Amino acid sequence: MxxxxxxxxxxxxxxxxxxxxxxxxxxxxxxxxxxxxxxxxxxxxxxxxxxxxxxxxxxxxxxxxxxxxxxxxxxxxxxxxxxxxxxNFLPTPLTEDEVAAIIDATIIDVGAASMADMGKVMGALKTKVQGRADMSAIGTMIRAKLK
Structure with missing residues (x-):
């Protein structure tokens, strides 16, 4: 269904x-x-x-x-x-640790090295975490990791 x-x-x-x-x-x-x-x-x-x-x-x-x-x-x-x-109709939200692990894995998969690659990382992450995490918070976490 x-x-x-x-x-x-x-x-x-x-x-x-x-x-x-x-x-x-x-x-x-x-x-x-x-x-x-x-x-x-x-x-x-x-x-x-x-x-x-x-x-x-x-x-x-x-x-x-x-x-x-x-x-x-x-x-x-x-x-x-x-x-x-x-x-009630959305998937179970991810914890902060789970989000951090997904971000780390995606950065490695995409081969991101700087802030110029943030768009690639966000694009790859969107399908993985949609409805399960706040994308603006994820953007902040990515910025911190790509500095």
């Missing part, structure tokens, strides 16, 4: 349970997926679906930061609830 089908099944379960937060969040995710499928005229793979969900989580984290800066904790709480629902 692919990820989109899992989302649809969970949407039905949320309807039955009358869980409004979960239902709304899953509908929002399915809508984003459907919009991309209509725009590209092809069905998304699980990897592409994970990319969409990861983007949604990132957007919500940015919103939380803005709401907290504006002293609106009730809106930040709504965004946090949505993140928890979306993260």
């Amino acid at each position: 692919n990820l989109t089908d899992q989302l649809k099944d969970q949407m039905k379960d949320a309807m039955r349970a009358k869980d409004k937060v979960r239902l709304g969040t899953i509908r929002m995710a399915l809508s984003a997926i459907k919009q991309i499928e209509v725009d590209t005229r092809e069905t998304l793979t699980d990897e592409q679906t994970i990319a969409v969900l990861t983007k949604m989580v990132k957007q919500r984290r940015d919103s939380i930061a803005q709401y907290e800066a504006a002293n609106r904790p009730e809106l930040a709480a709504v965004e946090a609830d949505e993140i928890r629902v979306i993260e």
